[in-house]
Amino acid sequence: MTITTLAQLSADLDSGKISSVELTQHYIDRVDNSNHNAFISINKEQALAQAKAADDKRASGEASSLLGVPVAQKDIFCIKGTQTTCGSKILENFTAPYTATVVENMHQHGVVSLGKTNMDEFAMGSSNETSYFGNVINPWSSSTSDTTALVPGGSSGGSAAAVAAQLAPAATGTDTGGSIRQPAAFCNLTGIKPSYGRCSRYGMIAFASSLDQAGPMTHTAEDAALLLNTMAGFDAKDSTSLDVPAEDFSAQLGDSLEGLKIGLPKEYFGDGLDADIAELVENAIKEYEKLGATVKEISLPNSELALPSYYVIAPAEASSNLSRFDGVRYGMRTEQYSDLVDMYTKTRTEGFGDEVKRRIMIGAYALSSGYYDAYYAQAQKLRRLISNDFTAAFKECDVILGPTTPSPAFAAGSRTDDPVSMYLNDIYTIPVNLAGLPAASIPAGFTKAGLPAGLHLITPYLQEAKLLNIAHQYQQATDWHTQAPQSVSNGGQA
């Protein structure tokens, strides 16, 4: 069993080998038969209606590269008329009255929204275990029992599991501190976090607004470029959307890497990195040298400040963003209450899970009277130092390379007792969000236990096209990304 790419499906639709309705039904059947819990909801009628519309367009001579291709949507994106939960009980019965710009852009290109994927509640988590709708099984797990099943990563864990188990050929994700790249690494996928502002945040339920960014999760870099082409673009409805000319992210995919300067930050290869992953990254470096790249050690001296800074900025912004969930305008409201404050308090206490409450409380504390300068302002200053590190590093190299995560996928339940140990998963990915840079995680091989490892690539602002080619050239020389887990051939059963 191997992978099916968007590029292949696009060609099959174009040649008439398969229709969008057949293709969409094929994936719906696989989702129905699977036990990964990768989806929270599927609106079959809406998906098939979109597929029919795409077939009709194609019949009338219209064609764009992803016309009629089904893609799974993380349940953080509002889609008009569909249940949109963000993985939370508080939004369990919320039907979105409008559609997120990213999804709207994809629909304009004829992409079919296949369903809404599971995720950590409000995107807060690195294992998908904080979802109100239950854990997601990593398709690379050798067993599905409660204690030995592996997590898919998070927060875009459902999207990652859906693509890895081939319940969808690609999916959208969002990345605030690593939520696209870490699950991509855990599930042997290509995941792209674009530059902050590339993809509109309108209709994407907010976690930490100065960090949140949507991106594609696919099997190949070529597919990621195709999907990002349909997602990105300036949006007047998002005040932080980047007003830059539209770009073809596939444009550089054929370029040679001869003379490419790769920087290896010594801080990303230190203590705490799994030995197998370190070896796989070393092998990837050798592969890049064969492709004509040169390698040099660089330093990002303030890396260790990224985690502390992030765990002030993200919770502070989250506590502010999540204040809107009060049981008045949308979402659930508690049954019994005595007055207004009691209603707010009971609604939020019943509606939010533990991790969300922890982060709201940390944020409320950091923003409370007298603490602002010591916490939020100081964190923003450190953010500047971290960003300056990257600016200095990119004077010496074109791309920064390292591992995506310090360890491969871990067993469900193994890290839930200690929030800080869970946070350490994102130690290499978080600095990128703080700086707002584009980055990718791509498959780099397998540990001795047979688990996927991710290679992390970071480029300067707005160089997604170059980043995607750096990933693509590696995928031309290796076949890690074409490996599929055993569960794929079991009809999608883990």
Place this chain on the structure above:
Amino acid sequence: MALDNKTVQDIARLARLSVSDQQAEKYRGELSNILDLVAQMEAVDTSDVEPMTHPFDATLRMRPDAVTESNQREEFQAAAPNAESGLYLVPKVID
């Protein structure tokens, strides 16, 4: 940085969350651990550093003062737990 249970209860109240005494004990430990992680920030002298609020240091765009939205009150209020005659209903605030 070690919090006490009273501080945990104060933070919970600010966040409009209810925390039992037993839960306060659990949160106290967890939040203190997170604040210990965060405390590494204190060691850095940032007196000359400008805070970074946006990766591109962009300022908010101005737009023409034009009506762009149509009235969709009924559609939006359909998602409300309790709305009537165009109003969101909440418990009485003023006697």
